Amino acid sequence: MEKRKTKGITLIALIITIIVLLILAGVSIATLTGENGILTRAREATEKTEQATTFEGVTIPAGFAPTKIEGESTVDEGLVIIDSEGNEFVWVPVPNMDDFNLIEGYRDYDDDDVAELQTLDVYGEVNATGVNTSKYNIVESETTQKEAIAMYKSVEKNEGFYIGRYEAGNDGEGNVVVRKGADVYNNIKWGNSMTDDTGGAVEKARRFKEGKIWENSAISTLIYGVQWDATMQFFDNKYKDKNCETNSYVRDSTGRGWYKDNYESGNLNHKTGIDLSNGKNKIKNIYDMAGNVLEWTMGTAEGNKRQHRGGVFIEWASRRPASSRGQDQPETGNIYIGFRVALYIK
Numbered sequence: 001m002e003k004r005k006t007k008g009i010t011l012i013a014l015i016i017t018i019i020v021l022l023i024l025a026g027v028s029i030a031t032l033t034g035e036n037g038i039l040t041r042a043r044e045a046t047e048k049t050e051q052a053t054t055f056e057g058v059t060i061p062a063g064f065a066p067t068k069i070e071g072e073s074t075v076d077e078g079l080v081i082i083d084s085e086g087n088e089f090v091w092v093p094v095p096n097m098d099d100f101n102l103i104e105g106y107r108d109y110d111d112d113d114v115a116e117l118q119t120l121d122v123y124g125e126v127n128a129t130g131v132n133t134s135k136y137n138i139v140e141s142e143t144t145q146k147e148a149i150a151m152y153k154s155v156e157k158n159e160g161f162y163i164g165r166y167e168a169g170n171d172g173e174g175n176v177v178v179r180k181g182a183d184v185y186n187n188i189k190w191g192n193s194m195t196d197d198t199g200g201a202v203e204k205a206r207r208f209k210e211g212k213i214w215e216n217s218a219i220s221t222l223i224y225g226v227q228w229d230a231t232m233q234f235f236d237n238k239y240k241d242k243n244c245e246t247n248s249y250v251r252d253s254t255g256r257g258w259y260k261d262n263y264e265s266g267n268l269n270h271k272t273g274i275d276l277s278n279g280k281n282k283i284k285n286i287y288d289m290a291g292n293v294l295e296w297t298m299g300t301a302e303g304n305k306r307q308h309r310g311g312v313f314i315e316w317a318s319r320r321p322a323s324s325r326g327q328d329q330p331e332t333g334n335i336y337i338g339f340r341v342a343l344y345i346k
Helices: 002-033 038-049 142-158 201-207 225-235 260-264
Strands: 053-055 058-060 064-066 080-083 088-093 160-164 218-222 294-301 305-309 325-328 337-339 341-345
Touching: 058 064, 088 225, 142 160, 142 218, 142 341, 160 225, 201 218, 201 294, 201 337, 218 294, 225 294, 225 305, 294 325
Parallel strands: 294 337
Antiparallel strands: 053 058, 064 080, 080 088, 088 160, 160 341, 218 341, 294 305, 305 325
């Protein structure tokens, strides 16, 4: 008798267990595959990661997301986006393509330490048609011509581009990072020659996108002069009118970057995004354009030279502000010259 009772209880328990398992299975399947199921949400998240989105009316390349940190979430303040590897870029608006051109900057090596207007007489750059604007009849490589045409089209269509929030950093293995606190990527030449843009900053900037999740939605390049000047205009809307105030960041970057006072004090710690005690080391959430180092651009100059822009730690900020231009042979590489990556939406 007792045996039969035990068997009966076991059978009932088994039936109840099966019923419970079926119920749980149904719930699990619904949880996994339902409209708000785990698998469904995971698939949607993957699709969103692989597709560009918009935020504040700006296209965010796939694989990037706005930081949404206070002070970094509007275009006027400087909209910051970040990828899964911690690389940060800032949106520079270009609402009117008539304003997207090379602008006379400021630089002076006189004793008065006041930056004076620097004309474009000896400078040029490949433009929207793939032709270099220099009066020295410089012929760009086919790669640069195609890149410039595509970049201009993207800027016009999207009304802006992204600039590296920091100077290019070196992760210690020669890989480019755009992160705060990285070693500045200096001791790098522009390229092997005026038209051979391999083996230097141009190649490093272009290859920065390789293997990134956003590779198919954004193109990385060495920053162009027009992009640098559009950023200066973003900083100070009087820049193109040549009426900047003397204390304007683009004309006199004193207190805005890592300059000669740091160098003479023996501070040789070349790091991106150094925070200064005055809190004025960034404009529109963009760092380093007033130093640490000069930054190679796609611009050209007389004598088959390439342009670098901005400030440098061995010079006074009033004499070498963020907007200034300089030039060197493309094969030049030293501790004073680095570069910056820019992105345009594909």
